[in-house]
Amino acid sequence: MMKSSRIHYITQDMPNKTHQQLALEACQAGVNLVQLRLKEKEKGEMLKIALETQKICKQFKAKLVINDHLDLALAIDADGVHLGNDDLDHEIARTEFGKNKIIGATAYTETEALYHQQRGIADYMGLGTFRKTRTKPEIRNFLSLQQIKSLIDQQKQLDHHPIPLLVIGGVKISDIKPLLSAGVYGIAIASLINESEDKKSIYRTIQNIFQESGIDLNN
Numbered sequence: 001m002m003k004s005s006r007i008h009y010i011t012q013d014m015p016n017k018t019h020q021q022l023a024l025e026a027c028q029a030g031v032n033l034v035q036l037r038l039k040e041k042e043k044g045e046m047l048k049i050a051l052e053t054q055k056i057c058k059q060f061k062a063k064l065v066i067n068d069h070l071d072l073a074l075a076i077d078a079d080g081v082h083l084g085n086d087d088l089d090h091e092i093a094r095t096e097f098g099k100n101k102i103i104g105a106t107a108y109t110e111t112e113a114l115y116h117q118q119r120g121i122a123d124y125m126g127l128g129t130f131r132k133t134r135t136k137p138e139i140r141n142f143l144s145l146q147q148i149k150s151l152i153d154q155q156k157q158l159d160h161h162p163i164p165l166l167v168i169g170g171v172k173i174s175d176i177k178p179l180l181s182a183g184v185y186g187i188a189i190a191s192l193i194n195e196s197e198d199k200k201s202i203y204r205t206i207q208n209i210f211q212e213s214g215i216d217l218n219n
């Protein structure tokens, strides 16, 4: 299994910034994994954005995960791909992408999480959504802290290695400590960073919360 970062930073469509600019600013703030989340762009445009984003990530030694598109991840030899439940099957992706690449799954319910856990193909699961979010407004299913805790307990009872859980969806600074106390591996965030006036400071705050919770982000 490929080790996944505990803080996934996700780009998003924004009116005044390109995905490349967002990735650059996030890398300058210190993120070490960028998920490129492109929606409704044609293939050629996506390839150009992905290559430029990859160049930025390499400069900062950050990993690049492509959302939705295994073909694009293969074309640029990205570090990983994130595939949700309506995207390509993880087993096919693993065969085509290889065992040393990061493959992420999404779980919006406990049942989905246990399904991915049982399959044991994904390197991490994006678990959510935690709160309502403008970044993905169509999602209406929310997982409470209690539900997340119960899922972690169930994972622990299984005899195989628990797949790391990254909570996603409207995650705010004040959510991080309780989520980590509940036992989640990390968080996946878009607007918390993308809409921040001071990305370095917000990222440092996030890192400090992990540290105060006894988690070494370099390990």
Ligand SMILES: Cc1ncc(COP(=O)(O)OP(=O)(O)O)c(N)n1
Pocket: 008, 035, 037, 067, 068, 082, 083, 084, 085, 086, 087, 104, 105, 106, 107, 125, 126, 127, 136, 166, 168, 188
């Ligand atoms: C880390 C992480 N977790 C979940 C998602 C959501 O994936 P998906 O359900 O396929 O939805 P889209 O992001 O494709 O709209 C994610 N991207 N990243």
Ligand SMILES: Cc1ncsc1CCOP(=O)(O)O
Pocket: 010, 128, 129, 133, 134, 135, 136, 139, 168, 169, 170, 171, 188, 189, 190, 191, 192
């Ligand atoms: C991609 C995605 N999938 C579930 S919620 C979400 C959006 C996360 O973005 P934000 O951190 O801005 O809520």
Ligand SMILES: [Mg+2]
Pocket: 067, 068, 082, 083, 084, 085, 087
């Ligand atoms: Mg998807």
